[in-house]
Amino acid sequence: MRVLVVEDTKSLAEAISQALRGWDYAVDMVGNGEDAEVAALAFPYDAIILDLNLPGMDGLEVLARLRERGSDIPVLILTARDTLDERVNGLDLGADDYLTKPFEITELEARIRAIIRRSHGRKHAILRAGRIAFHTVHRSVEIDERAINLPRREMLLLEALLYRTGKIVSKDQLAESMTEFDGELSSSAIELYISRLRKRLAPADLAIRAVRGLGYVLEET
Amino acid sequence: MSAHPASLKRRLVLWLLAPLIGLSVLILAHVYLSAQEMADRVYDRVLRGSGLAIAERVVVTDDGQIEVDLPYVALEMLTSAAQDRVYYRVDSDETLITGYDDLPTSDASRSLAPGQSTVYDATYRGAPIRVIALAGASTSVQRSVPFTVYVAETTQSRRNLVLQMLLSSAGRLGATIVAALLIVWLGVNWGLRPLARLEGALGRRSPDDLRSIRHDVPREVQRLVGAINELMARLAAALESQKRFTGNASHQLRTPLSVVKAQLELASREKNPKQMRKAIEEAQRATRHSERLVEQLLLLARVDAEGGAAGSFEAFDLVDLARETTSDFAASSLKRKFDLGFEAEDGSVTVLGRRALLAEALKNLIENAMTYCPENSRITVRVRKDGHEAVLEVEDNGPGIPADRREEMSERFVRLNEHDADGSGLGLAIVREVAVLHGGDLLLTGGKRNKGLCARITIPADR
Structure with a gap:
């Protein structure tokens, strides 16, 4: 965000x-x-x-x-x-x-x-996809009502993807949504965070698919 | 306004009624007199006729006695009229020949020459009567004997006639007055209808609708409506500036309050004591700023309120005031490494005004200089008399104000640098308004060698 x-x-x-x-x-x-x-x-x-x-x-x-x-x-x-x-x-x-x-x-x-x-067309303060629940108010993530700990960057990536479930989000967009004027996030760093996030989300029936040349899509499996 | 505002209608009707009634009384008096005269003329002729008829019948007998063969027809002529009673007498040498011997005669009737006659009013048997006396002389062969015939009648018919004429005139006049009043009443009502419509339209207006009145009104009221419109325009302008001021003031006050609230909230969330302290300091700074702002706003309100009460001015020495105020800043100027100086001519410069307000104005000017000038700047407070003017100025060699922006700087809420969070934008406005309150003005110019700023208050000196 x-x-x-x-x-x-x-x-x-x-x-x-x-x-x-x-x-x-x-x-x-x-x-x-x-x-x-x-x-x-x-x-x-x-x-x-x-x-x-x-x-x-x-x-x-x-x-x-x-x-x-x-x-x-x-x-x-x-x-x-x-x-x-x-x-x-x-x-x-x-x-x-x-x-x-x-x-x-x-x-x-x-x-x-x-x-x-x-x-993003949401009304509820909890974003849900697969078996994951993201509380936007106290910023916590649960899988099957069990809290899991996510590092800051991965949390932000997940939030950005959750808001756009089923839609393609480009790498640049993800990078820019996490940086400020004086910061910079390389696309390889994004790839790294995405791959870590993938592993954590596997048990939650969620997959992050890469669309070559375009970006990533969060999908329920 | 009086407790009972006069009604235009009632006033017009009264103004009309009084002269109409006066005029009617005069007319009726005239009618009365001429009716009386006419009645007398008509009835006297009949009276004379019957007198002459009697005189015809006065004869002198052979032995020189007067005899009257009373022609009853002659009296009949008179008695036919209404309920009037008729009396007569015939005298010769002031002795009664025949008739009512107590019928009153008059001085004129007793000294009539034959052929002459006189008419007079008298009272007989408790009733007013009209008497005609005709003198004549009856001639026999040897001699001529003078006599006087009196014929009188009560005046009931005459009075009836006069009364009748008077009543009919009074009736006509009364009708005329009533008609005139009615026409005026209706006319005023009709004429005031545009005003009633105007009243309705104004009554339906919302309180903040200060548009000018655009109704068709009679020409006589147009100037009044014009004056009202002018007043409304001035009111709207005043309201607008008041609104702008309140809007600005609320903005200026709400922003530092937002900072206080936000920083305190952050401080309460913060676990790092250093960060917490920083947030609290920010909140304190914002509190000081809003405090200063409130002070300035209250001062401005005081200047506004004083505007209407110039009578409470006192005479005091401006040199004294400037020296005192400048001295108050001595310590802080030393601490902040300013070269603060005071220059005044010998003697005093007496002005009429509000000492406290002028002191605030000078305080604002010195504070301004100390806020915007860098360290080691030179700030000079000067008082002098220039002709009939007292001059109080603060000059510095700081960054100054660009010439093209000096004019607007003394408007309320105008700041040279919009990012300048500390300034309220009121300081110079207060100074100018204090100067204006004292019948003077504030002038901003460049300082010496056109460097820095010179803020000069000029007000009339007391002579």
């Missing part, structure tokens, strides 16, 4: 990032509208947290431009102006949810999880 935080108050952006990184999400921070647009179009974010009051291009404009360019990344709006107009405007422009400042970090986290789930 990779989230873009667009917020010009640095200490708030950092607090949000720190909270999201706490559940192993990759987080990028930008402080103005122009950077937000560039980043959102360049990387496969799972969600964007967008403050409306930004220097230069404001949040609503960023949102409008993203939607115009066909980006359907779920967007959570942060606003300090609690007016109906602003909320309605934001939602009408294609925001998925909004949160009024000041907010509770736990609520922000829950809403982010919810918009990510919704964007």
Whole structure:
């Protein structure tokens, strides 16, 4: 999971990032509208947290431009102006949810999880496939109701694949969904994590198939 | 406004009613007089006729005695009229010949020359009467004997006639007044209908609908509606700026609060004491920031409130105030390695104003300089008198403000650098509004050799 935080108050952006990184999400921070647009179009974010009051291009404009360019990344709006107009405007422009400042970090986290789930057509907080259950809230994995321990990277890979069960996910997409601006993950590293994950999932009736030249598909066996 | 606002309708009707009634009284008086005159003319002619008929029949007998062969027809003429009673007498040499001897005569009637006549009013047997006296002379062969014929009738018929004419006139006038009032009442109602529609439309408006009124109204009310529209426009503008201010203020306050909440939450999750401490420090910083912001907002509200109460100004020495305020910063400026200086001419510069607010303004300017200037910068506070103006300025040699942005910097919530999380965007706005409150202004220019910033408050000096 990779989230873009667009917020010009640095200490708030950092607090949000720190909270999201706490559940192993990759987080990028930008402080103005122009950077937000560039980043959102360049990387496969799972969600964007967008403050409306930004220097230069404001949040609503960023949102409008993203939607115009066909980006359907779920967007959570942060606003300090609690007016109906602003909320309605934001939602009408294609925001998925909004949160009024000041907010509770736990609520922000829950809403982010919810918009990510919704964007994949899921309603339940537990992702299931084969005999595996992935709890998105406390981030744990069970096979037949027995918890198993997964290293951080494998957990992220599994989450990304589970959300897209039956669909092809490219190696680049997987790599980028786990890195931040300054990080890099080679495709051979992805291959390594995938092969480890395969072994762990074998007893759960799940297989990760490689489609040559395209990527991976998670399938129930 | 009075407790009972006058009704336009009632006022118009009253204004109309009073003169109409006055006029009617005059008309009725005139009618009364002329009716009386006419009745007298008509009835007196009949009275005279019957008097003449009697006079015809006065003869002198051969022995020189006067005799009257009373022609009853002559009296018949009179008694035919209503219930009036008729009296007569014939005198000769002021002695009664025949008739009612107590029928009153008058001075004029007793001194009539033959051929003359007089008419007068009198009272007889308790009733008003009208009397005609005709003097004549009856001639026999040898001599001519003078006599006077009196014929009188009670005045009931005359009074009836006058009363009748008076009543019919009064009836017509009354009808006219009622009709006029009715027309005015209806006319005003009809004329005020556009106002009633306007009232209805305004009543149905939502409280924040301050669009101008676009109803068809009579020309007389157009100026009133124009004035209302102007007021509405000003109100809308004030409301809009208030809304913008509240919106900005809420944004400015909510953001640091978000930081406090988020950082404290993180701190409570953190197991690493170093990280926890960092989060708490961030929260403290944000708390200080919002505290400062609240102070500034309250100060601004105070300046706004003072705006309406310029009467509470006091006279004080600006040099004194500037010296005191600058001294308060001495310790912190030394600690942060600023070269803070104070320059003032000898003597005092007396101004009229609010000492506390001007002190806050100066504090804001010095704090600004100390916030945005690098270490070892030179900050100078200056007071002087320039003609009738008192000048208070703070000059520094720091980074300054680009010339094209100086104007907007004294607007509320405008910050030079939007990323500057510490600034509230209110400091210079407060300074300017304090200056304006004192009848002056704030001017931002470059410092010496166009380096740094010079913020100059100019207000009228007390003479």
